[in-house]
Amino acid sequence: MAAKKMNAFYAQSGGVTAVINASACGVIETARKHKDKIGKVYAGRNGIIGALTEDLIDTSKESTKAVAGLRTTPSGAFGSCRFKLKSLEANKREYERLIEVFKAHNIGYFFYNGGGDSADTCYKVSQLSETLGYPVQAIHVPKTVDNDLPITDNCPGFGSVAKYIAVSTLEATFDVRSMCATSTKVFVLEVMGRHAGWIAAAGAMASTKDCELPIVVLFPEVLFDQKKFLAKVNGLVKKFGYCTVVVSEGCHYPDGKFLAEQGTRDAFGHAQLGGAAPVVANMVKDALGYKFHWGVADYLQRAARHIASKSDVDQAYAMGKAAVEFALKGHNSVMPTVERVSNAPYKWKVGMAPLSKVANVEKMMPKNFITADGFGITEKCRQYLAPLMKGEDYPSYKDGLPQYVTLKNVAVPKKLSKFDL
Template identity: 65%
Template sequence: MTRYNAFYAQSGGVSSVINASACGVIETCRKHSDKIGTLYAGRNGIIGALTENLIDVGEESDESIAALRHTPGGAFGSCRYKLKDIDTHRVQYERLIEVFQAHNIRYFFYNGGGDSADTCLKVSQLSERMGYPLQAIHVPKTIDNDLPLTDCSPGFGSVAKYIATSVREAALDVLSMCATSTKVFVMEAMGRHAGWIAASGALGGGEGSAPPHMVLFPEIAFDRRRVMRKVDETVKQYGYCVIVVSEGVRYEDGTFLADAGNTDAFGHRQLGGVAPTLAGMIKQDLGYKYHWSVPDYLQRSARHLASKVDVEQAYAVGVRAVECAIEGKNAVMPAIRRDNQSPFEWSIFDAPLSEVANQEKFMPEDYIREDGFGITQACRDYLEPLIQGEDEPPYVNGLPDYAQLKLVGVPQKLAPFSL
């Protein structure tokens, strides 16, 4: 059988387990060395392919690759760079095919979210038009948990575990001081359009007096008067109020509470910090002393608190991606199926990219409490299995010991390309 080379790249915001998917891809490629030759990685994601800045993954030891499973961040570098429309900017896609052809690459593994799924699908379509045989497999990853078809998105379970733990611990701090100090604590969670991460903060408590007392979702229009009334009632009843707010919370007209006024590389509105914005409203309307927190990158890079289920799923989709390629499949994404709730059991199936690309999965209505300020039991039942188990990295001198790769570059064969 003729051996062809493979290309792997990481895309978008990274997570504490995206390297576990990389580990799954690389280890499985090595197991099938009779079918797959050299595995290259793109330095800084798809930009590495466009600029022919490739990394020879074969130069890394088995031990270093195994260590990726417990290493956060993106080991090969990621990027926020969305390829333009294929009809008006065909040159970018043709450049990818030229690079793949120059390095005898027939397998394309793209590890990312919804925008990356779209890119992967378009590359697959163009390769067919150009008559170049290429199998494009999307490896799912997004902490936002908004990819369709899959039960959950690798990266989400660990963020959910971090947010739920942080809310529980911070709430105990606020409770200790609320009689004479802070009355309101606001924690911001990532999530531009979907409230999955904010919802996970509710796992830290429960109904009644157990914090968080309020969760604010992008799916529920923000009503300042109603929110302030709930905060005031909570403080008067319990002595303090803990709030988890999604960064994507918006008014009825769709305006974000924390719109920074510009856009990122994907065309998304840049959000400027909803936690301090909300805290300022509370101070202005109610006069309560407050504290706020924006975990930002901490929530997606906290590998020391990763969910074991999340790590296992991230690795499994990487493995399956390579198996799909070997089986001759194209334009698919290994997705997660929940087979049983209790005990929690899951499996992997192959989802068509045409049904994944540029689609978003929002919080179902029956997952949000009727008053709009919390989660239902159905949501709790969905979330709790995803944060189960601990998968701590090894520690050296009291600190996590993470993989450090050589990242050996590959000689370029083509003329330079400007982005």
């Protein structure tokens, strides 16, 4: 435990979101309110890599206004990375370096803002820092558009992506509806989601009781059946004259092969995905002859701060704030969570989960959230998703563009020798 006034280290990990900076804002503003217990907050430039290379950013050099501006700014203000620490046995050198850097800069608090892989890193640091002779309080700050962290009701970053995809699906479907008589009959939208179909599910929210739209969703949780899928699309086009397909990048065949697999791997060792939309669109054209268009939401879905969900922004900030408060209460190796109290009205509170039960665990969509035919969402899923998408929290605008913050990111003077990754 941090027995004296010590500095804190904060870093962002993995794919960024529209609201990860709101969590950063929560961490920094809360730490500044406790200057009697926490010294400076140092941020890692490009995530945990900043700690390993001693490339630290002094957030005390940022004005109160600039830090507050993080709440309405998308992406990662300090830079992120895809870098997963191996086990102590596999790479003791990296852990020793982390502790060396923390020691040199009097860092006793470690706040790591990310998804499943960063939860694993945070857990390892919390477990091994004491073994290496320098105990560090490690708190994981949840973030992932994939919404696949366990225990927490939902993950900051997801609500805004869900809202963006629901709106995009709605607007694109209106577009194809207007053109279907003489032109496009099928539009395919590819969204993120390697193993969990939460984002794809949000596309189905575009169809409501007041405005029924023909939307087909392809989930990673449902094995892809080409014959069944084509029959579904054909039936909807026959009935409505058009349809929209929302396909998760993680949609795969019964043998486990992704529709979008490229045969390459990312920095975490995951199969590199991308291209499910054209695969599905051409499948429709070849089998049914329908004219199509397709699009890939890609970075647009996770960077769309202009249409962020207020619920999401509030929860992202609350997770950062709670992380600091947990540390000050002496907690270690934990993650603040969102606990849903009720749906109508929507109420939630901050909870806490041990990292031992979070690291390396993925939360998939429950079977009762997916319709029996495997191509849509149930009412239970709608009740879960709707509150996460509600509310607006617009940034300020100037000349038609949102005003986002770019920090100075002043480097902390180095004290140690160079470290090669």
